[in-house]
Structure formats: structure tokens, C-alpha cells
Amino acid sequence: MADLDAEQKGTAQALAVRLWNSRWLLIAGVVAILAVYALAAISAYIVLAALALLLAAAMLPVSGTRQSAESAAAIEAFGLQRLSGEYLAAAVADPLIIFDRTATIVHANAAAFAAFGGIAPGLSLSLKFRAPEMQALLDGVLSGDVASDVVDYTEKLPVERAYRVSASSVGHGTDLYVLVFKDQSEARRIDRMRADFIANASHELRTPLASIAGFIETLRGPARNDPAARDQFLQIMQSQTGRMARLIDDLLSLSRLEMKPYLKPGTEVDLRETVDSVIDSLGPLARENSVAVERDYADGPLDVPGDRDELFQVFENLLENACKYGQSGGRVVVSIARSDAGSEPGIDVTIRDFGPGIPEEHIPRITERFYRVDVETSRTQKGTGLGLSIVKHILTRHNARLSIKSEFGKGAAFSVHLPTH
Structure with missing residues (x-):
């Protein structure tokens, strides 16, 4: 029943907007009809019919573009009236906290409760997030020095999580602000894993390369005329090059596997x-x-x-x-x-x-x-x-x-x- 009343209200608002936009046309038409009625002494029924036709014409769209703009404005006004900050915050997957000018929490969505726990309306953000970067973020936004700002923040407990935190004001003259926490933990883990992988691969390749380079230097110097040492060193060098070849083959296999999509059942x-x-x-x-x-x-x-x-x-x-x-x-x-x-x-x-x-x-x-x-x-x-x-x-x-x-x-x-x- 409430939805029906809201829909009727929205329709009435759209009609009111259309009549207001056609007000000059209506005034001019009424004046013209009354002038004809006074000069030509036509029937009052004809005057009423003419007024009805004029009103109907005013209700018709002047053009497709104008009708579309008016309809869009009416729909937007109707939709925004039904929207609340609480519903909007709940629709955001990332932790989101709305706070006021005193840095007091006004509202937090479910993701924020799950991520941080122990937060509730009335709690001071300055007490909850004591890290210097968070304090600087809150001070900057609340003082009005910046309209919005972003910092990196790490939550240590219960497990370490890395966030990119953005703060900004909400609307104009609301005295409300919002914090949004974008979880960067997985991206950071992948970056660390990539760095470790490159370091390990470099180390695994550097060791046999250093060994081969040393044996080559020895073969060109002290062991130049020593057949037994030469055969021994060449055997070791062959083993080390085989090790590097196996490593490169495995690295290529991993790279190809990571680029392939999940296997679709078939064969x-x-x-x-x-x-x-x-x-x-x-x-x-x-x-x-x-x-x-x-x-x-x-x-x-x-x-x-x-x-x-x-x-x-x-x-x-x-x-x-x-x-x-x-x-x-x-x-x-x-x-x-x-x-x-x-x-x-x-x-x-x-x-x-x-x-x-x-x-x-x-x-x-x-x-x-x-x-x-x-x-x-x-x-x-x-x-x-x-x-x-x-x-x-x-x-x-x-x-x-x-x-x-x-x-x-x-x-x-x-x-x-x-x-x-």
C-alpha cells in the first residue's frame, strides 16, 4: 500500500512538473479564448471545450527530448526519495563507516563490523583507529583542508590486513563524512610472492652460472694443460647447464599453466x-x-x-x-x-x-x-x-x-x- 501511495505521489509530481513547464502556453491560450468569447459572443460550452483542449495540449510533450528529460527528472526525484544512506552503505561490499564532524561513528555497514568488530554508533574513530596515518586522514578531512584524501593502513589483529582508505565529505552542508576501506591484502600478497619468486629464480640461476664461470676461468688458466682436471670440470659444467635447463623448463611450464583457463570437461x-x-x-x-x-x-x-x-x-x-x-x-x-x-x-x-x-x-x-x-x-x-x-x-x-x-x-x-x- 505504501509503494502504491509513493507511486501515485511520483506520478502527481511528474504531472505538476509538466504543467509548470507549460504555464505560459496555458496563460496565453486562456487569454485568447476569453478574448474571442468577449468579442464574438460564442457559446459558453464552446469556451469550456476549448479550455479542455488547451489543457490536454499542455499535458502533451512538446518534443521527445523534453518529455524524456522531464520523465527522467521525475523518476530520479521519486527514486532518491526512497533511497536512504543506510541502504546505500549496505550495498557497498567494502567496509564503510559514516561519521560526523566530531569523528563519531554515525553508521557502519555489515562489512565494517565483520572487518573490525567492536564498532558501533557513538564510538570515536580517533580511539578506534589510533595509527598516525588514520589520525592525519581524519584531521585533514574534518578541518576542511582537503575535500577527500587516501592513505594506506594496516590492521594487525586478528590477522594482518592491508587497506587503501579513502575519506570524503557526504553532500553539502550535511556535516557527515565517509570512510571506505579497500582491501589490498591479496594484491600485496601477490606482489610479495612475485618478488620472492624473482629473487629465488635469480638465485637458482646465479649459482650454476657462477660455478660454470669459475670452471671456465680455471680451464683457461691453471688447468689449461691438465687433461684430468679438464674432463672433471667439463663434467661438472655439463651437470650445471642441465640443472639450469631443467629450471627454465619448469619455469616455462608454470608460466604456461598460469595463462591457461580452467579446464572444461570434454576429453x-x-x-x-x-x-x-x-x-x-x-x-x-x-x-x-x-x-x-x-x-x-x-x-x-x-x-x-x-x-x-x-x-x-x-x-x-x-x-x-x-x-x-x-x-x-x-x-x-x-x-x-x-x-x-x-x-x-x-x-x-x-x-x-x-x-x-x-x-x-x-x-x-x-x-x-x-x-x-x-x-x-x-x-x-x-x-x-x-x-x-x-x-x-x-x-x-x-x-x-x-x-x-x-x-x-x-x-x-x-x-x-x-x-x-
Whole structure:
């Protein structure tokens, strides 16, 4: 009923606007009709009819542009009457706080309550946000020195969050101001990760390059005429160039994966055939490390939607790590089983070794780029520190997940859960 009354009121306002804009036309028409009536002595009924036609003409739009402008103005006036600051603040996804000239909170939206907690109308912003940059922001806006301003602000508790905070006045003569907090935490995290990545990649490339440069200098100097030293140094240089080539290949793989969109279901991959191919291709490595690879597959078809080459790369990375770092256990078990539990049925591929295992504190970070549990062991095994990062990216594209279980001294199990739909 209230909406109907408001609509009728808005319509009346639009009609009033149109009559006001046509007032001179109406006055001129009335004067002309009355003059004709006085001079020509025509019937009063004709005069009334003429006045009615004049009023109807005044209600008609003078032009399409004028009608559109008048309608837009009436709709805008009607809509803004129904709009409140509270509704507008609630529609903003970022934390938003409205305050007055004394820096006292007048209103805060739900996002602000969730982000900062313990804020309510009547609380002083100066007491809530004590950081110098926030105090300077409030002082600048409230003093009228600036109409709006922006600062970077970091909230330490309960978790560290970085915000770009903007402050400005609301309207004219309202004595109200607004703070809007734009969360920059994810952007900052990505920037730090990018900087760390560049630093790590530079370090990983600089080490073999420095080694090669040193051996070249030695070969051109003291070892110029020493065949035994020359053969030894050339062998080391070849190993270092191979290390750089592997690192560059892995970096390119990561770059290509990050540029690809999420994989759309389409092609079916036979996991039995794919995992068998991986085991066969790594047979020489397993024999070199004296590791026996055992298979434990479920019966029936084991198909999932995905990209065969990428899934091959996933299982190759995991089995290669199991053969290298679980060498002391003497065997690796590769199992494929259906997982019908929960709301996401699929197929689990688990690669389990019986080596030294992974300390629990390292497991959450083991898929980070260049993160190594044991740096020396990793480099001895010709690892680049990017293998599990590549695995993680590929599984993300397949809407799959990787879980890691390990008990120090008893081996580790890497399980890949692939959805069947």
C-alpha cells in the first residue's frame, strides 16, 4: 500500500512538473479564448471545450527530448526519495563507516563490523583507529583542508590486513563524512610472492652460472694443460647447464599453466593406462635407486575428464619424488581407488613411499615455489623446487585436489582426488 501511495505521489509530481513547464502556453491560450468569447459572443460550452483542449495540449510533450528529460527528472526525484544512506552503505561490499564532524561513528555497514568488530554508533574513530596515518586522514578531512584524501593502513589483529582508505565529505552542508576501506591484502600478497619468486629464480640461476664461470676461468688458466682436471670440470659444467635447463623448463611450464583457463570437461582420460605409462617411463630411475614399484588398482573403468599430458606430468612428478626421496624404503606403492564418499565422487590416485617422510611443519608449505624440506638433498637429486607447484597448478585446472599425509620416519603418501564429472 505504501509503494502504491509513493507511486501515485511520483506520478502527481511528474504531472505538476509538466504543467509548470507549460504555464505560459496555458496563460496565453486562456487569454485568447476569453478574448474571442468577449468579442464574438460564442457559446459558453464552446469556451469550456476549448479550455479542455488547451489543457490536454499542455499535458502533451512538446518534443521527445523534453518529455524524456522531464520523465527522467521525475523518476530520479521519486527514486532518491526512497533511497536512504543506510541502504546505500549496505550495498557497498567494502567496509564503510559514516561519521560526523566530531569523528563519531554515525553508521557502519555489515562489512565494517565483520572487518573490525567492536564498532558501533557513538564510538570515536580517533580511539578506534589510533595509527598516525588514520589520525592525519581524519584531521585533514574534518578541518576542511582537503575535500577527500587516501592513505594506506594496516590492521594487525586478528590477522594482518592491508587497506587503501579513502575519506570524503557526504553532500553539502550535511556535516557527515565517509570512510571506505579497500582491501589490498591479496594484491600485496601477490606482489610479495612475485618478488620472492624473482629473487629465488635469480638465485637458482646465479649459482650454476657462477660455478660454470669459475670452471671456465680455471680451464683457461691453471688447468689449461691438465687433461684430468679438464674432463672433471667439463663434467661438472655439463651437470650445471642441465640443472639450469631443467629450471627454465619448469619455469616455462608454470608460466604456461598460469595463462591457461580452467579446464572444461570434454576429453576422458584413462587413469589406468596413464599411470601405467608413467611407471614404465620411470622404470630406469626406480631400478637406479633400487626401488620396487607396486601397483594396486581398482577393477573396472577408471576414466576421468581431463588432459592426459598434464595428468601424466602430475603423476610423473609425484612418482619421481617418491623414487628419489623415498629411496631408503625400497618400495613405492601406486594405488587407484574410487571415492564415492561425500558430495564429490571421484577417483583417488595415491603414491606412497616408505622413506624418511616429511616433518609435519613442512607439509603446509611443500607446494610453494622453490620451497625445499632439505635444500642439499633436493639439489643432489637434481630437483628444481618447482615440481609440486606445477602439480598444484595442474590439479587446480582440473578442479582436483592434492592431499599429503606423512609421519616422520615412516614415509609419505601423496593422494590426488580427481572428480569423475
